[in-house]
Amino acid sequence: MNKNKFLKLSIAFFLAIFICGKAYSASKELLKVDWSFAGFTGKFDRSSLQRGYQVYKEVCSSCHSMKYLSYRNLGEKGGPEFSLEEVKAIAASYEIEDGPNSEGKMFTRPGRSSDHFKNPYPNDNASITANSGAYPPDMSVLVKARPGGSNYIYSLLMGYEEKPVDFILEEGVHYNKYMDGNKIKMMKPLSDNLVEYSDGTNATVDQMAKDVTTFLTWAAEPHLEARHKTGIKVVIYLILLATLVYFSMKKLWSRVDAEK
Numbered sequence: 001m002n003k004n005k006f007l008k009l010s011i012a013f014f015l016a017i018f019i020c021g022k023a024y025s026a027s028k029e030l031l032k033v034d035w036s037f038a039g040f041t042g043k044f045d046r047s048s049l050q051r052g053y054q055v056y057k058e059v060c061s062s063c064h065s066m067k068y069l070s071y072r073n074l075g076e077k078g079g080p081e082f083s084l085e086e087v088k089a090i091a092a093s094y095e096i097e098d099g100p101n102s103e104g105k106m107f108t109r110p111g112r113s114s115d116h117f118k119n120p121y122p123n124d125n126a127s128i129t130a131n132s133g134a135y136p137p138d139m140s141v142l143v144k145a146r147p148g149g150s151n152y153i154y155s156l157l158m159g160y161e162e163k164p165v166d167f168i169l170e171e172g173v174h175y176n177k178y179m180d181g182n183k184i185k186m187m188k189p190l191s192d193n194l195v196e197y198s199d200g201t202n203a204t205v206d207q208m209a210k211d212v213t214t215f216l217t218w219a220a221e222p223h224l225e226a227r228h229k230t231g232i233k234v235v236i237y238l239i240l241l242a243t244l245v246y247f248s249m250k251k252l253w254s255r256v257d258a259e260k
């Protein structure tokens, strides 16, 4: 093979890969949101986190568990930062199974701040049966578990559309633009004014999708703000250190240079 032919072939090869890659990513193009927590100095929007918890509690929690979270996490710094009283009241609004007591019987009691989020189903199989064969994944770290993270969750919630005419959907399956294969066994969970926000915010589907995604992002990465803060400190430290090293080097070598 002469050099010219080889060059042409290689260019064609890389072009083909590039075009295929573009076509693939275009079919998966997610909606993008200007999240307050994105970027190097990003922080969670406190009121969005609190509203997001309200959406999780009133809508998603009837099917999705969040078993790695405890009610007290809702009051911790860097999270929704509910007050101590609010956290206690939230926990106490749940009936938690406990025991066995001195007679060997299980009993229920009002939740405490230290309890884990109550699971909507007694076990995974019960949740699969209740959802006609589909498992509603635990949401504690779901944002981390899906490529595209927060943008994916938001897109999925906004991605329910009329199916194309020739698209075949089985019973209990819904069309979603962003789900793998465009088929999802979760019906559209959000509709306008489904919740009544306690802070008076207008509960559009878009607003609720953003708020609940913010809440789920915090749940999956509760130390994001602390990490960003440390990052900034490290950068400032490195700049100071570099400046110091530069000037001490200049001073040290000035004598050598002078002696030359």
Ligand code: HEC
Residues within 6 Å of the ligand: 055, 056, 059, 060, 061, 062, 063, 064, 131, 134, 135, 136, 137, 142, 146, 153, 156, 157, 183, 184, 185, 186, 187, 189, 190, 212
């Ligand atoms: C009626 C029960 C139900 C409710 C309510 C519900 N979901 Fe789901 N959800 C499911 C089921 C079932 C699946 C699994 C779907 C599948 O595998 O096809 C699922 C899957 C998901 C997935 C994962 C999709 C994927 O990539 O695998 C996300 C994200 C999700 N739900 C978000 C939410 C959010 C956010 C809410 C609340 C606003 C919510 N769901 C409310 C039942 C529910």
